[in-house]
Amino acid sequence: xxxxxxxxxxxxxxxxxxxxxxxxxxxxxxxxxxxxxxxxxxxxxxxxxxxxxxxxxxxxxxxxxxxxxxxxxxxxxxxxxxxxxxxxxxxxxxxxxxxxxxxxxxxxxxxxxxxxxxxxxxxxxxxxxxxxxxxxxxxxxxxxxxxxxxxxxxxxxxxxxxxxxxxxxxxxxxxxxxxxxxxxxxxxxxxxxxxxxxxxxxxxxxxxxxxxxxxxxxxxxxxxxxxxxxxxxxxxxxxxxxxxxxxxxxxxxxxxxxxxxxxxxxxxxxxxxxxxxxxxxxxx
Numbered sequence: 001x002x003x004x005x006x007x008x009x010x011x012x013x014x015x016x017x018x019x020x021x022x023x024x025x026x027x028x029x030x031x032x033x034x035x036x037x038x039x040x041x042x043x044x045x046x047x048x049x050x051x052x053x054x055x056x057x058x059x060x061x062x063x064x065x066x067x068x069x070x071x072x073x074x075x076x077x078x079x080x081x082x083x084x085x086x087x088x089x090x091x092x093x094x095x096x097x098x099x100x101x102x103x104x105x106x107x108x109x110x111x112x113x114x115x116x117x118x119x120x121x122x123x124x125x126x127x128x129x130x131x132x133x134x135x136x137x138x139x140x141x142x143x144x145x146x147x148x149x150x151x152x153x154x155x156x157x158x159x160x161x162x163x164x165x166x167x168x169x170x171x172x173x174x175x176x177x178x179x180x181x182x183x184x185x186x187x188x189x190x191x192x193x194x195x196x197x198x199x200x201x202x203x204x205x206x207x208x209x210x211x212x213x214x215x216x217x218x219x220x221x222x223x224x225x226x227x228x229x230x231x232x233x234x235x236x237x238x239x240x241x242x243x244x245x246x247x248x249x250x251x252x253x254x255x256x257x258x259x260x261x262x263x264x265x266x267x268x269x270x271x272x273x274x275x276x277x278x279x280x281x282x283x284x
């Protein structure tokens with residue numbers, strides 16, 4: 001579901017700006033969650049939340065907004081392939097932030113994953129010529145990396161949440177909606193989208209927020225953050241397929257090499273960890 005985000009957003013950004021896309025995406029998502037929660041009668045659960053629990057979810061809502069804000073801004077400035085590959089550094093940041101936040105230990109396999117991820121980033125932004133550092137668009141590339149940082153923090157913080165995930169997701173979406181309204185007032189304007197654009201933001205809302213967030217949070221509830229990160233490497237391949245088919249962008253040899261380094265960094269780290277555990281069991 002998340003693999004369609006880059007391609008659909010890139011198409012929408014021809015007629016809507018990033019602020020408008022976020023406003024409709026979060027607005028439709030909040031309405032969907034409100035309807036579900038009203039039907040299930042779960043909204044009353046928020047009355048028992050403590051201040052720290054509210055602060056945690058408010059922080060997660062802000063990081064969710066920042067992720068989409070930086071990612072969509074990047075898609076406005078650089079090709080979708082470049083923005084999405086830099087954005088998919090987020091598994092690396094999930095692993096890095098899990099060390100101070102969840103006390104997960106650093107090892108040589110995680111270090112290798114980080115090195116591969118950043119080597120792929122340098123290859124992508126230098127177009128294969130590090131001696132002649134050249135950015136397609138410095139701001140666009142920076143926005144994509146900041147999106148990855150935001151999602152790395154978000155993933156580790158939301159794992160601390162122990163409240164009902166459906167109500168929590170609604171709260172996060174509502175916070176992001178309020179922030180998107182403020183951003184639209186400050187930097188854009190409210191317009192009625194064309195039917196095709198409305199269907200596009202409706203798809204983004206349902207696939208990336210209502211269903212995508214819920215499934216992601218369920219995965220985080222039952223698995224370590226670093227394990228969830230290792231499974232996210234499937235998403236970039238789906239993303240590239242959507243971009244090539246629907247946006248029409250071409251993949252260069254340099255793009256492919258950079259993608260291999262970035263996308264396989266975390267799976268290799270997990271494979272190394274499994275090998276290490278197997279050796280330990282044999283030794284024991």
